[in-house]
Amino acid sequence: MLTRTKRTLLKAQKGGYAVGAFNINNMEIAHAIVEAAEREKAPVICQTSEGSLAYAGMDMLLAIGRQLGHASKVPVSLHLDHGTHLEVVREAIRAGYQSVMYDGSAHPFGRNVERTRAVVTLAHARGVSVEAELGAIAGIEDFVSVKQRNARLTNPERAREFVKKTKCDFLAVAIGTSHGAYKFKGRSRLDLSRLKEIRARVRVPLVLHGASSVPKSLVKTIEKHGGTLGEPMGVSDFDLRSAVKNGICKVNTDTDVRLAFTAGIRKVLKQEPDEFDPRKLLAPAYEEMVSIIRWKIRLLGSSGKA
Ligand code: G3H
Numbered sequence: 001m002l003t004r005t006k007r008t009l010l011k012a013q014k015g016g017y018a019v020g021a022f023n024i025n026n027m028e029i030a031h032a033i034v035e036a037a038e039r040e041k042a043p044v045i046c047q048t049s050e051g052s053l054a055y056a057g058m059d060m061l062l063a064i065g066r067q068l069g070h071a072s073k074v075p076v077s078l079h080l081d082h083g084t085h086l087e088v089v090r091e092a093i094r095a096g097y098q099s100v101m102y103d104g105s106a107h108p109f110g111r112n113v114e115r116t117r118a119v120v121t122l123a124h125a126r127g128v129s130v131e132a133e134l135g136a137i138a139g140i141e142d143f144v145s146v147k148q149r150n151a152r153l154t155n156p157e158r159a160r161e162f163v164k165k166t167k168c169d170f171l172a173v174a175i176g177t178s179h180g181a182y183k184f185k186g187r188s189r190l191d192l193s194r195l196k197e198i199r200a201r202v203r204v205p206l207v208l209h210g211a212s213s214v215p216k217s218l219v220k221t222i223e224k225h226g227g228t229l230g231e232p233m234g235v236s237d238f239d240l241r242s243a244v245k246n247g248i249c250k251v252n253t254d255t256d257v258r259l260a261f262t263a264g265i266r267k268v269l270k271q272e273p274d275e276f277d278p279r280k281l282l283a284p285a286y287e288e289m290v291s292i293i294r295w296k297i298r299l300l301g302s303s304g305k306a
């Protein structure tokens with residue numbers, strides 16, 4: 001059933017687990033997410049980025065998400081991911097998403113507060129909840145010095161002030177992750193003490209972006225069947241579990257699903273070069289996606305929480 005994101009995340013916060021938020025770009029990905037959530041009896045969030053909206057259109061992705069959500073036995077919420085353009089955020093609020101992210105993190109603090117507050121007023125009038133972001137979601141390795149890194153990761157005191165002023169419902173924090181498959185060099189590290197300090201000051205559910213684990217098994221499958229990925233590296237299982245223990249309630253994952261999709265496609269194209277029925281070519285990608293999403297849901301502790 002379609003469910004309010006806020007209800008799902010407040011329940012997760014109370015229960016000490018996190019809900020998986022996975023990006024959708026087409027029917028197969030959305031279907032795999034809901035299927036995985038059903039098999040795990042877990043609540044789930046399907047989210048669309050501005051990029052996915054440019055690719056498939058808001059009406060199309062909303063229709064797919066709504067159809068799957070209505071037909072599903074588990075709570076499904078539709079969320080706008082990284083809304084940076086106010087007109088897209090407004091459109092999503094009017095179109096019926098259960099929640100939107102307004103990402104004003106590229107702006108100075110004051111302007112981020114002002115714009116987020118305006119989005120919150122509009123969204124709350126329509127019963128839509130708002131995720132906001134403070135700090136820069138980039139890898140620790142992207143910062144040259146410790147001083148520079150500290151200036152870009154979420155400041156706990158600023159987070160308290162930001163939530164109070166904006167009245168946002170969820171807060172995305174920068175604690176060392178980055179988007180994509182190359183988050184760290186050497187060893188995966190999250191700034192968990194910073195997360196604890198934020199948690200002590202902020203009551204709303206916290207969100208972790210850039211949470212893909214980049215499983216070695218998928219990387220191997222892709223490389224075995226002709227792909228070249230170099231040395232990707234994601235968030236470790238230990239760090240992810242620790243982040244959830246310390247207040248993360250929504251975990252955003254896109255790259256892992258992309259890797260699973262690619263692994264399935266590469267495998268079938270190489271193993272069955274005479275196959276040209278798209279349904280048969282997409283079936284292994286679907287199975288790979290369902291299996292990685294189920295694993296991720298279990299890691300977050302939301303299995304059985306529907
Ligand atoms: O946060 C980023 C997500 O992976 C979405 O990526 O903008 O390429 O759709 P995208």
Ligand code: 13P
Nearest residue numbers: 180209210211212254255
């Ligand atoms: P990954 O690139 O780690 O999957 O992060 C996705 C994300 O944060 C979407 O908002």
Ligand code: ZN
Nearest residue numbers: 179209210252
């Ligand atoms: Zn993100």
